[in-house]
Amino acid sequence: MSTSAVQSSQGETTAKAGKLRYLLILGGLSALAPFSIDMYLPALPRMSSDLQASDAALQFTLSAFIIGLAAGQLVAGPLSDSFGRRKPLLAGLVLYSLAVALCAMSPSIGVLIAARMLQAFGAAAGIVIARAVVRDLFSGRQMTKFFSTLLLVSGIGPVLAPVLGGQLLRLTSWRGVFVVQALFGVLLLIAVLSMLPESLSADRHRPARLGATLRTYGRLLADRGFLGYALAGGLMFAGLFAYVSASSFVLQGFYGLNPQQYSLVFGANGVGIVLAGQLNGLLVNRFPERRLLAAGLAIGTVGGVGVLVAGVLSLPLAALLVPLFCQVSMIGLVMPNATSLALAGQPDHAGAASALMGVAQFTIGALATPLVGIDGVPMGAVMAGFALTALIVFVTVARARRARA
Structure with a gap:
């Protein structure tokens, strides 16, 4: 084999190794929030009795987390445009690890709610900066494909987290679940320190001024294309949060599943x-x-309507699980495309644009959480309603763009 062929092969191997490293680290950062949410869901009934808190109060620990995610992204996104991606990301991971340790030691529901909000504020840096790094590195369909591949890694969090949480409850209390989350945060902190280089060159840093940040947000909100895609993704994502918030009570309380079956x-x-x-x-x-x-969006709407029908008619578990699977799984089709389309025109403000996308997702999700109650009818109504609204927003934006073209 010639020297040039050997060098080409080595170059391809190095490129693949680098891409795999990015996938694992950015996927872990993207999974940080769902991992933090989903792992403790099987423990909610036990936490209610241990902390002497109502189901509504326990659901507010989820709402507080979502609010913290929204607020944290508004801060972390512009900071990453000003100081680069690594510094705000490292600060967020340190805050996350300390806050989740406080969750494990919480003596009351009030302390737990406050600690969850701080935990979410730290996790927000992982979500928003991971998207910004992808925008720094890719564009066009390559960006969409990378976001899709990223789901292969980040999606492991929602898959394994409730299963791991259910199994941990066999060995420890709900406090042990938060200890495992703290370890995950520390591992990510080490990975970022040692293996994630800065992706935003110094010449692309933006001034760290409040006025400039607000003007950037104003321009993004005035961009109808960006706003439409961000809202379509955010509304669909809110349906997922409705499911996350109510599913533990619906599947365990109404249908009688144990924590392991639910997970x-x-x-x-x-x-x-x-x-x-x-x-x-x-x-x-x-x-x-x-x-x-x-x-x-269309398939997700059909699935949401199916969940609502199953709740209204009190259908058997199987009749609920099939449309529920259809609605939830469409997140994997909606989010990569909505994210890529929204960020495509924002190469110079990827952090701020990523932050607004996250705010749309988690703020609407926070509003959806108190609406779902603890039975199948409100859960299905909220999931179907948000999916349908997302489809309407998308169609409206698509028509407007065609008319301008």
């Missing part, structure tokens, strides 16, 4: 997200992202 059902829906994401990565070479986004 398996939750994990199966997570597998659906991963599979849909990988399918999207294959289809994006043949179909435009907008068409794939439309298909995901």
